[in-house]
Amino acid sequence: MALDLSDQPEIVQQAYGYAQQGWDLALSWLLSPAAWSQFALLVIAYLAAVLVARRLRPVLNRQITPAQEATGVIADSRRFAVVFLPLLLPLLAYGFTAIGETLVRSMFDSGAVIAFGKRVFLFLAARRLVRDIVHDPFLKLLGRYVLLPVAALYMFGVLDDVLAALTALTVTFGNISISAMALIRGIIAGSILFWLGGWSTRQTSQFIDAQEQMRPSVRQLVGKAIEFAIFAAAFLLLLNIMGINLGALAVLGGAIGVGLGFGLQKIASNFISGVILLIEGQATVGDFVELDGGESGKIVKMTARAAILETFDGRWIVVPNEDFITTRVTNFSDSGSANRYEAPFSVSYDTDINLIPPLIEAAVSKHPEVLDEPYPPDCELRGFGDSGIDFAVEFWVNGLDDGPNKYTSDVLFLIWNALKEAGVEIPYPQRVVEIKGPMPELKS
Incomplete structure (x- = not known):
């Protein structure tokens, strides 16, 4: 029975319209022989996936899992692959359902029910991925608030409509106009790119630190250069993903560059001084140094702007890199020399x-x-x-x-x-006192 909601807000009317469409679709599925056959195929596909997964998962687990003492890239790759075995059941159900959808469409020229079931299995796979496999806090957050909502929209078949609505909605910043879809895509892609950048930087740093034949200063210089290159590439790729014309940012970037050039001269000087220190290796992490200004301590960290000295009493002193270039520095340790x-x-x-x-x-x-x-x-x-x-x-x-x-x-x-x-006497201070004149008389 249709309800008269003409006096209700528009959002209520739209919600009722969607609910009515869902009810009509459910009735059509319940009263259609083709729909019942598709339901049967869904059940058969799921049961077949359960049986195959029970037999296949132990075999794959034995074949893929490396020995505990195994090391190297291949062993790490195999351990990484074992983590995804919980996805075997929903993915098998998805594959068997896809085969059943092909059969149904060839027989009845209709497959809405089984297609919906196939999307349900894909949503279950995404849910298991986020819940049981992903442990990194950032990736779990991304999966919970991005992957699962997208999978849910795809499951109900409204993903294309939502994407079209977000693409039509534009956000303007001065002369730059960006669609809401591009903005959301940029936020998601930027988060993933910079997370990958941080992860790759950490992996690269571990690899470089293991190269003991390289000087510590060279290792730090190579690590900083790779880190800068990775994040610069991620930033440019992000702009390309968002569809931002780099030419439109040229004028703004030039004005910002001039302002930064005048305002950040010291920072630029310290950055260049840090690069020179890393190249020459005159002072590096682990050295005990004393500057002309009296600061002394062990270098525990070198950043792009300053070096961190740790004194004997546990205090940290932040010394700008420029001081190592423009003042006299005494290096007591020189990377472990006597x-x-x-x-x-x-x-x-x-x-x-x-x-x-x-x-x-x-x-x-x-x-x-x-x-x-x-x-x-x-x-x-x-x-x-x-x-x-x-x-x-x-x-x-x-x-x-x-x-x-x-x-x-x-x-x-x-x-x-x-x-x-040896019986050698260690002296202590001795003084000879000379008194001139007669000795004073002591009074009783």
Whole structure:
């Protein structure tokens, strides 16, 4: 029975119209022999898919799954393929239904029911993909709010109408006119492209970091260059997908470029300085450096704009790359080269100083981190002090005398123990007080 909704809002009338069309379609399917045969074919196709999937899935699982100790591209590809085995049932049902649709259309010249069932199986495959297979948060979000709605619209046969309506709707930005469909397509494609860009950048960085024959600075430079190229290509591809004419953006881009050129001179200078640092390798991640301004620390990260120094007390100092080029920089580590330190000490004037150098050098050589190359420990006479004879022992270690490495402290312990065992006195300050004139009398 038709209802009179002339006094209702237009959206209510449209909803009622769609509901009426759906009801009429359902009645036509229920009363049609061809529709009943198509329903039967759908059931048969689904049962056949269940039987085939039960027998085929264990076989495929055994054949595709690699051994646990297997490594390499082929093994990783096989592990990736195993993840998609849950899609076997809905995809088999979709394929068998497609075969049944061909038979029905050849017999009855009609296949609306079985075509709808085929689209239902495709929607179930998309749902299982999003629910059980995809685990990345971004891809799961994209599948939940993009793939599933699109699959649902396709299942009900209204996808083309919705796409046509979105294409007819345009959005204008100044002289640039973009359809709503192009805008949505750009948002979706941009999200996918930049996610792929980030993923490929991470994979490339892992591959480059594994190339130990390359200098760390070269590895960072190659990684940054590849990252810039990937995202630049993704941006240009996104503009092409959205249908934006790059010529229309030329004037706007030129004006923005001039403004950025004047306003971002320091950023450009730091970026170029960072590239020079990466090419020359004078300072790279892991080096301990001290700048002319007094900043010192270990370089833990180098970005396009600045280098991050970590001090011994755990603080991070952000130093612009330009400072490494325009000021004097002292590199103490130079990517792991040996460093020389010295430990000063004094002995009493009653000591035979000729015995001190071989005694101390032998004691310091016992330290496991003290090197014989480029030079072994060297004890030198430095001078005659007020309270004792001043010596210093120079030694080389493959690292920095910082918090984790207490080289100087360890060497001083070795010197103390060696002098004590040899009976050598370590002096302490002594003063001679001269009193002129008679001694004062003490009053009782």
